[in-house]
Amino acid sequence: MTISRRRQLTATSFALSTVLVLSACGADVDNSGADTTVTVNRCGEEVEYTTPRRAAVYEGGSADKMFALGLTDHVHGYVMPPANPPVSESPWADEYGKVEFLGDDLLNRELVVDAGADFVVAGWNSGFSDSRGITPEILDTLGIQSFMHTESCYNYPGFPERTTPIEGLYTDLERLGRIFGAEDRARTLVADYRERVAAVQRQAPEGNPVPVFLYDSGTDRPFTAAKQVPPNDIIRLAGGRNIFGELDERWTEVSWEAVVEAQPEIIIILDYGDTSADEKIAFLRGNPTTAKLPAVVENNFFVLAYNEGISSPRNIDGVEKFAEYLRDYAAEH
Incomplete structure (x- = not known):
């Protein structure tokens, strides 16, 4: 066997076609300008969110979740550390082009404040960090809302939340859908992803x-x-x-x-x-x-x-x- 980039075209093409179909449908998001307040779990803690308008997202995973939900209009910009491959390789490359590039360094408080962000999406110890002084608690004191990847809550101090990583992905999409009033889009995405995974399991050796x-x-x-x-x-x-x-x-x-x-x-x-x-x-x-x-x-x-x-x-x-x-x-x- 050779290095496996071979025989990946079929799966990639299917994934991209799903992205395009969902993108064509658009997200059912309330863009009327009216703020909506909802309570959503953040790593075991119930947090009250008001619909964000200027999200800052850290790394490809955070940005892709927002873009997959059709929330580009709510994203002000993204921070992409050097380890992350070029955004041109993303299925949502066009969406990256519609928002601002905020920096290629690790996430930090000054960057978020300077960007005028009202919402930050990142993982614990992958974006949020005690040592760098940017945590959900610190952002709360600044009036900046935050969302942590559920997968990273495993070792978040104080509010542990345990789930398998793939279930954490589904949870994130559902919770972001609630925060932004895009519940229908979130349900559609999660149902599609679950079926794709189930199809894989049915064919497992x-x-x-x-x-x-x-x-x-x-x-x-x-x-x-x-x-x-x-x-x-x-x-x-x-x-x-x-x-x-x-x-x-x-x-x-x-x-x-x-x-x-x-x-x-x-x-x-x-x-x-x-x-x-x-x-x-x-x-x-x-x-x-x-x-x-x-x-x-x-x-x-x-x-x-x-x-x-x-x-x-x-x-x-x-x-x-x-x-x-x-x-x-x-x-x-």
Whole structure:
């Protein structure tokens, strides 16, 4: 097998066609100018929201959720850190072009205040941060509303909320739909995503799940995906087994010895940052510790796009693409 960008056209085309159909329908959003107040859960805390008009969104996952819901008119701008691939690669590239680019640094309070934002969408420890002084509580004191990705609430202090990452995606779409009066659009999206995932599960290979290792980064010690992040669900729903899926954590550092002991048959490469997917694969091939892993020996590498690996509507694309790769693998073995 070769690096898996092959046979992804079908799944990608289907995903894009769904996006276009939903975009053509438009979101049923109240744009009359009247403010509506609703109470919505934010990481275990009930929060009262007034319809935002100038949202600032951090990273591709936040922006894509808003755009998928047809809420471009409510987005003032986006902050895109360097690790995030170009927005031109997004199914919502046209929507990015309609809002302001606010910066390519980590999210910070000054940026949000200078932008005149009345609403911020980000994840905990991915955008919001105690150490950088931008948390929902701090923004509350400034009169700026905020929304946290449910998937990231797992380790949010004070208001823990536990759900599987894909269910967290559905929850986010439903909650954002309530905040912006786009409940119908949210229900349509979630129903479509659930059916696409169910279709994948119906086609999952029979037998024992194939052991899969996600390689994010790291040479001395690998950084990988544990139970509480989207790639674990991508692997699980497609019919595989994340070798670190029993770790009740999010993104985490492990040992090469643990990877070797698990003998992964497929390695997922998370594609982002200054080190390319090809360079990561070359490292695994050249590293004596990993060179004899079954996945490396058989050249079973699947490349997962960054925005398919963080909480985003594109998680569904990731499930479909990896499921197709896994079915091909099972058919050949």
